[in-house]
Amino acid sequence: MSDLFYNAVPNATRVAPPLPTPREYPASKPAEVYLFGTCVVDLFFPEAGLDTIHLLEREGIKVHYPQGQSCCGQPAYTSGYTDEAREVARAQLKLFDEGWPVIVPSGSCAGMFREHYALLFKDEPQMLKQAQALAERTFELAEFLLHVCKVDFQDQGAPxxxxxxxxxxxxxxxxxxxxxxxxxxxxxxxxxxxxxxxxxxxxxxxxxxxxxxxxxxxxxxxxxxxxxxxxxxxxxxxxxxxxxxxxxxxxxxxxxxxxxxxxxxxxxxxxxxx
Missing domain, CATH: 3.40.50.1860 (Rossmann fold)
Structure with a gap:
């Protein structure tokens, strides 16, 4: 989020995210994954969610889409409504209880899972453990295709x-x-x-x-x-x-x-x- 935002909203939670560090990727593709579709994809760009599923299924991966998912909580969180964001996050954590990777076709929502859920639950040890586990298995879609699926795309379009x-x-x-x-x-x-x-x-x-x-x-x-x-x-x-x-x-x-x-x-x- 830009400094303009934080200057405009004095009660917003300012957290300086760490610079991205190299992460260890699975040695092979998983057989099953979760898809966190994001609220904007669900409401305005459903084709992006469906095409995400198509790309993953073509890699031989079964995609699970928990029907109870909603927003990741980022709008409330960055507006300073930490308690409300925590309740949204708590609801999402309940949906991804298997150990499968969680694929997100949005880097900002994936970043909320990976970087900020743990901060929301820093005072709740059991929930913190769940948030940290979710962070470790959350992947932005392009990252997952590139580093886990190791795709080798063949272009079939015009210049x-x-x-x-x-x-x-x-x-x-x-x-x-x-x-x-x-x-x-x-x-x-x-x-x-x-x-x-x-x-x-x-x-x-x-x-x-x-x-x-x-x-x-x-x-x-x-x-x-x-x-x-x-x-x-x-x-x-x-x-x-x-x-x-x-x-x-x-x-x-x-x-x-x-x-x-x-x-x-x-x-x-x-x-x-x-």
Whole structure:
């Protein structure tokens, strides 16, 4: 979350996340995983969730989707409503009781599981143990495909120029930009173009965009201008909150450029066959 957010919301919980450190990955693919779909995917981009399932099933993995899942609790947490976020987190922890990996098609939500649930339960030893166990088996989708499934994608699409946007939170906490770049590099007909403001927030920030709409609007204006000037045919992101914000701004500008979730793009480019 950007400093603008914390300056605008004095009671927000400020936690400086540690820099991402190398983690040990399983030596082989698991037979079964959980999918945490995220509330934005569920409500606005269900195709991204379905394509995530398709990608995982094509790797021979059975995907479980607990029906009781909801938000990860990040909006409440970063707005300073720690007690409310803790109750949301408590409800999610009950749903993933098997030891299977939890795959999340959003770096920011995966980061909430990995970096912040333990902080929420630091004074509850039993819940802290569960939160730490969940953190160890939580993977952002691109990370899981790259380092656990060790995919070797074969491009079946026409030449295209792509601009990759990564959520600022996902970038800091989950290294999502590196995972996305590595997967796109496997696709022979995909040229990833650089763009200014790539590492900067798109202005969404969950409740930030509602609390500070003028600042948020200026930030997404900078982001969309840089994307349009990059010469990209399409924008990709692994975070649907950013996707919703950027696509909404592009639509309002009557721009032809649009974004897509990385999962859907990868599924389509690699044949789309289970």
């Amino acid at each position: 295209i120029k792509i601009a990759l946007h990564t959520s600022c939170t996902a970038r800091r906490e989950m290294n999502t930009h590196l995972h996305g770049r590595a997967l796109l590099a496997q696709l022979n007909n995909v040229e990833r173009v650089e763009h200014d403001h790539e590492s900067e927030c798109c202005g969404f920030g969950g409740t930030f965009s509602v609390r500070m709409p003028d600042i948020s609007g200026a930030m997404v204006a900078d982001k969309t201008r840089a994307l349009k000037e990059s010469g990209a045919d399409q924008m990709l992101t692994a975070d649907c909150g950013c996707l919703m914000n950027i696509n909404g701004a592009l639509e309002k500008q009557n721009a032809t450029l649009r974004g897509q979730h990385l999962a859907s793009f990868l599924w389509e480019r690699t044949g789309g066959k289970a």
